[in-house]
Amino acid sequence: MEPGATASDTGDRGGLRAALGGLTTRGRSFFAAGIAAAVCAYVLGQADLLRVGMLLAVLPLVCVGVLYRTRYRVAGSRRLSPSRVPAGSEARVHLRMDNVSRLPTGLLMLQDHVPYVLGPRPRFVLDRVEAGGRREVSYRVRSDLRGRYPLGPLQLRLSDPFGMCELTRSFSAHDTLTVIPRTEPLPPVRLAGATAGYGDGRQRSLSLAGEDDVIPRGYRHGDDLRRVHWRSTARYGELMVRREEQPQRARCTVLLDTRRLAYQGAGPDSAFEWAVSGAASALVHMLERGFSVRLLTDTGSSVPDQGADGFAGSSQESADAAGLMMDTLAVVDHSDGAGLSRAHDVLRGGSEGLLVAFLGDLDEEQTAVACRMRQRSGAAVAFVLDSSGWFQDDGEPPARVRDRLRQLRESGWNALAVPAGVALPDLWQQAAQQRTDSGVSEGSAGFSGGWS
Numbered sequence: 173m174e175p176g177a178t179a180s181d182t183g184d185r186g187g188l189r190a191a192l193g194g195l196t197t198r199g200r201s202f203f204a205a206g207i208a209a210a211v212c213a214y215v216l217g218q219a220d221l222l223r224v225g226m227l228l229a230v231l232p233l234v235c236v237g238v239l240y241r242t243r244y245r246v247a248g249s250r251r252l253s254p255s256r257v258p259a260g261s262e263a264r265v266h267l268r269m270d271n272v273s274r275l276p277t278g279l280l281m282l283q284d285h286v287p288y289v290l291g292p293r294p295r296f297v298l299d300r301v302e303a304g305g306r307r308e309v310s311y312r313v314r315s316d317l318r319g320r321y322p323l324g325p326l327q328l329r330l331s332d333p334f335g336m337c338e339l340t341r342s343f344s345a346h347d348t349l350t351v352i353p354r355t356e357p358l359p360p361v362r363l364a365g366a367t368a369g370y371g372d373g374r375q376r377s378l379s380l381a382g383e384d385d386v387i388p389r390g391y392r393h394g395d396d397l398r399r400v401h402w403r404s405t406a407r408y409g410e411l412m413v414r415r416e417e418q419p420q421r422a423r424c425t426v427l428l429d430t431r432r433l434a435y436q437g438a439g440p441d442s443a444f445e446w447a448v449s450g451a452a453s454a455l456v457h458m459l460e461r462g463f464s465v466r467l468l469t470d471t472g473s474s475v476p477d478q479g480a481d482g483f484a485g486s487s488q489e490s491a492d493a494a495g496l497m498m499d500t501l502a503v504v505d506h507s508d509g510a511g512l513s514r515a516h517d518v519l520r521g522g523s524e525g526l527l528v529a530f531l532g533d534l535d536e537e538q539t540a541v542a543c544r545m546r547q548r549s550g551a552a553v554a555f556v557l558d559s560s561g562w563f564q565d566d567g568e569p570p571a572r573v574r575d576r577l578r579q580l581r582e583s584g585w586n587a588l589a590v591p592a593g594v595a596l597p598d599l600w601q602q603a604a605q606q607r608t609d610s611g612v613s614e615g616s617a618g619f620s621g622g623w624s
Contacts, residue, residue: 544583
């Protein structure tokens with residue numbers, strides 16, 4: 173930094189040097205021709221030629237100065253619609269450019285940076301934006317792979333009407349597109365093990381304080397006087413209010429096995445992606461029917477991790493939790509764990525409601541852990557994948573998988589094998605048929621009611 177120069181002066185000088193570097197071939201040629209004409213005019217003593225040379229040399233510099241000032245007078249913004257889409261669906265990105273200067277702009281070229289999986293890099297050309305005007309353009313993005321993808325930065329290239337100079341400005345704002353797993357609508361079948369979400373289910377619990385909630389309590393400041401229990405007030409000699417009994421939403425835990433050793437293959441058609449998509453479909457299906465749902469993985473992580481024992485409570489909490497769970501499934505990857513013991517520890521026992529599990533390859537030890545999980549849930553349905561071959565064309569699972577299914581069913585699971593290419597709605601329907609064929613009654617399931 174030179175003595176007496178400020179930081180802003182140095183930045184301006186650096187910016188001007190960068191602006192001079194934006195001269196096009198035409199601008200450099202004009203500047204060089206002007207300098208040459210000026211030198212020749214000085215040698216030959218031709219004043220008219222000197223004026224021509226000065227015009228040729230100054231014109232590119234004027235264009236540089238105008239563009240250097242203009243690029244900070246153009247504002248850009250981006251808007252996603254929507255910001256969360258299922259895999260294979262399209263989202264639209266809206267770009268808006270505002271000219272906040274008092275002068276019209278020249279040629280504008282827009283370029284937005286997007287990951288290659290979302291499609292080609294979008295480029296737009298805007299001819300001219302008047303003073304105080306705006307322009308809006310849009311493009312579509314699509315991905316068959318779930319994940320979180322950054323969009324930006326937006327780059328703006330300005331060009332003067334004479335084509336002497338081109339300057340580029342990058343906006344710092346970024347946006348994120350979340351591609352969640354595909355979900356399939358599931359049929360409203362009735363399976364042993366789940367009550368309806370609210371009042372028509374037979375499993376209820378009292379709000380807040382449990383069984384003592386039915387006993388009137390002493391009046392507290394702020395209590396509604398309409399809740400005063402006059403009989404108890406006369407008996408105890410002080411104001412007593414009723415504690416109202418409220419039904420609690422039935423619970424459902426969706427367990428996703430993410431162990432790396434439990435799956436083979438990769439890509440949108442792999443067994444692991446089928447399990448992720450299946451878990452997402454089950455979550456959406458149960459939430460739509462009023463259940464309080466949580467997502468659990470083999471690592472023991474639970475989403476949501478707050479609320480009533482990890483389950484969403486009110487409707488607003490359920491909506492927020494649904495978005496959180498889908499965002500989690502958008503980026504979930506294989507874990508390095510070897511077992512399901514951590515997930516087993518999360519299931520505290522007996523009051524966890526319905527358990528829907530999507531399991532990969534199971535060995536003898538992990539099958540035993542899964543069997544113990546059944547004892548810690550009201551009812552359990554398992555979709556077991558064998559990714560080593562996704563079964564043969566005859567649809568019959570290998571003997572090892574059949575043995576695992578038999579052990580799970582003997583422990584109380586409603587277990588089904590998942591062959592390659594089968595749709596989850598078909599398996600969902602098959603699970604209901606399996607209960608009917610096996611003669612399992614609702615009373616013997618340990619958790620009465622049904623999925624509806």
